[in-house]
Amino acid sequence: MISKNAFFLLIAASLSILVAIPGRFACGLIAVVLLQLLLLVGLLIREGLNRLGYRGLSQPLVLVVLAGITIFYKHLLYLLSPVTAVTMSFSLYIVCFSSFVAGSVFADTDKVLAGQLRDNFKSGAFFSLFALLFFLLRDFLGFGTITLPSRTGFYEIHPIHSFSGAFFWGTVPGAFVLLVVALIVRKYVKIPEDGE
Amino acid sequence: MTNFLWFFLYYATFSSAVLVYGIGLKHMVINSMSFSFVKSHLLKNFVVTMAAAPLCRFLLVWIFIPQGLVELLPIMVVASVWVISFAFEQALRKEKHGTTGEMLITMLCVLLAVNESLSFAQLFFIAFTGWFSVFALLAVLYALTVRLQYGRPVVSASAPDPVLVFLTLAFILIALFGWNFSWLNAEVLI
Numbered sequence: 001m002i003s004k005n006a007f008f009l010l011i012a013a014s015l016s017i018l019v020a021i022p023g024r025f026a027c028g029l030i031a032v033v034l035l036q037l038l039l040l041v042g043l044l045i046r047e048g049l050n051r052l053g054y055r056g057l058s059q060p061l062v063l064v065v066l067a068g069i070t071i072f073y074k075h076l077l078y079l080l081s082p083v084t085a086v087t088m089s090f091s092l093y094i095v096c097f098s099s100f101v102a103g104s105v106f107a108d109t110d111k112v113l114a115g116q117l118r119d120n121f122k123s124g125a126f127f128s129l130f131a132l133l134f135f136l137l138r139d140f141l142g143f144g145t146i147t148l149p150s151r152t153g154f155y156e157i158h159p160i161h162s163f164s165g166a167f168f169w170g171t172v173p174g175a176f177v178l179l180v181v182a183l184i185v186r187k188y189v190k191i192p193e194d195g196e
Numbered sequence: 197m198t199n200f201l202w203f204f205l206y207y208a209t210f211s212s213a214v215l216v217y218g219i220g221l222k223h224m225v226i227n228s229m230s231f232s233f234v235k236s237h238l239l240k241n242f243v244v245t246m247a248a249a250p251l252c253r254f255l256l257v258w259i260f261i262p263q264g265l266v267e268l269l270p271i272m273v274v275a276s277v278w279v280i281s282f283a284f285e286q287a288l289r290k291e292k293h294g295t296t297g298e299m300l301i302t303m304l305c306v307l308l309a310v311n312e313s314l315s316f317a318q319l320f321f322i323a324f325t326g327w328f329s330v331f332a333l334l335a336v337l338y339a340l341t342v343r344l345q346y347g348r349p350v351v352s353a354s355a356p357d358p359v360l361v362f363l364t365l366a367f368i369l370i371a372l373f374g375w376n377f378s379w380l381n382a383e384v385l386i
Contacts, residue, residue, distance in 0.1 A: 012358075020217055059296060060278040063303075067270040075267070093270055093307060094217065097300045106296050172216055173373055176366035183359045 007186050011179060014100040014127055018134055018179065021091045023170040026084055026147040026154050028135025031095050032128045034073050038066050038096060039124050040117075042105035047113050062105060063097075070096040083153035100127065130182075137178060142170025200321055207325035209372050214329050215365075219304040241302050242327050244284055248276045248302070249309045249323040256310060273307050301330065340364050 011018070021031050045065050049058040074092050077085035095101070104120050111119065139146055144165035147154040168174045213219045252273055260266055277299060305326035313319035344360055 016217075016219070019215075059299075060274065063274045063278070063299075064271055067274050071267050071270060090217070090308070090311060094219075094304065096270070097304050097307075099297055099300065102296045102300055171373065173366055173369040176362060176369055180359055180362045180366060183362060187359065 007183075010100075010123065010127060010130075011183065012099075014098065014131070015179075016094050016098050017100060018131060019172055019175045020094050021135075022087055023135065023138035023142050023175060024087075024147045024154060025132075025135045025139040026081075026149040027088055027091070028131055028139075030077065030084060030088060030149060031091065032131050034070065034092060034095050035098075035101065035131075036124055036128065037073065038069060038101050039104050039120050041069055042066050042101065043113075043116055043120055046105055047116070059106065066096050066101065066105075067093075081149040081151060081153075084149045134175075134178065134182070138169055138175060141165055141178075142167055142174060200317075203318065203321050204325055204328075207322055208329045208332065212329045212333070212372065213305065213308060213326040214333050215369055215372070217304070217308060219301055219308065219326060219330065238331065240281075240284060240288075241298055244277060244281045245302050245305050245309075245323050245327060246320065248273070248280050248306045249319050250316060251276050251280070252306055252310045253313070253316065253319050269310060270307060273303055273310065277303050277306055336368070337361065337365075 017031060017035070021027050042062055042065070046058050046062045049055070049061055054061065070092050074085060074089075077088070077092075104123065107116070107119075109116060109119075136146060140159065142165050144160065144163040145154075145156040145158055147156050149155070169178065207213055252269070255272055255276075256266070256269060260268060260272065281299060281302070305323055308326055309319050309323035313322055341361065
């Protein structure tokens with residue numbers, strides 16, 4: 001489990017993803033899949049360029065590749081779920097150019113590729129689980145639904161039929177308040193940390 | 197004039213590039229303890245944004261749209277920002293290169309400006325307002341962290357509790373979104 005300080009840094013680095021993306025679970029799911037894809041491909045491309053001796057050019061070239069992957073992903077989304085693609089549109093580029101992706105891909109480390117992939121997988125998996133839970137909560141509290149991407153828009157599941165949610169939790173201020181709750185929970189809940 | 201005032205208010209407050217689009221949010225929270233980020237990077241990143249945005253729009257309107265390559269806009273933005281940033285550093289003989297994080301803020305500002313503008317005037321205005329909202333919020337957060345430090349029993353140099361910083365950001369946002377009362381009355385949406 002990551003430490004309290006690392007948890008805060010992770011939240012700070014991923015703020016743009018958690019706050020700026022529409023508060024539906026379907027959008028969160030799509031963003032998390034893109035994030036994992038960018039982390040994996042970005043690290044492999046950067047390592048490949050470093051081994052070929054293009055260390056000085058790796059930053060712009062990797063960013064170009066990441067932007068290219070996002071464009072491809074967006075077009076794939078247009079085919080599979082056009083409404084979700086239109087809803088997310090600019091948000092997909094926020095994932096691509098987020099501090100979380102840049103911090104993970106361009107991390108200054110002496111570790112070999114396997115070690116870097118392991119580290120990225122660990123932080124990426126933790127963040128993905130957190131983000132999915134976060135979007136699930138926003139969707140349920142804000143709209144009373146759990147949404148999944150579908151060809152005609154969002155496929156909605158109503159866990160409690162009489163509950164329609166309070167729209168506030170689906171908005172940007174609502175996302176900030178939920179993040180505060182997450183930080184408070186992490187602050188006061190004792191979880192064994194690495195090395196303890 | 198009213199139109200541009202509306203643009204400024206929209207991108208600086210109601211739909212702030214930082215708080216709603218998430219541009220530079222991490223830098224705001226991490227760097228809210230000092231103004232060194234502003235001093236060292238304000239001029240360079242602002243100039244790069246104002247130079248890259250018209251270049252991207254020019255390329256988009258005159259080359260990419262006629263050729264049907266609009267979707268390549270983000271790649272063009274990355275390339276333009278990097279080339280202009282590199283040229284700027286060489287011209288000023290800066291030994292310290294900018295971090296990837298700063299470049300990402302610049303890229304998102306340029307992308308937002310090119311994506312949402314209909315004319316060159318709007319383009320400059322959105323690009324300017326994007327950076328304005330970044331630095332305006334940084335000043336607010338700096339004032340806030342100093343005030344929070346004074347409020348502690350013993351004045352310490354360490355950063356205040358991040359929970360308080362986040363909570364205050366949430367309150368600022370609720371105040372900015374005060375015009376949007378739809379969440380108070382969900383039935384109007386049905």
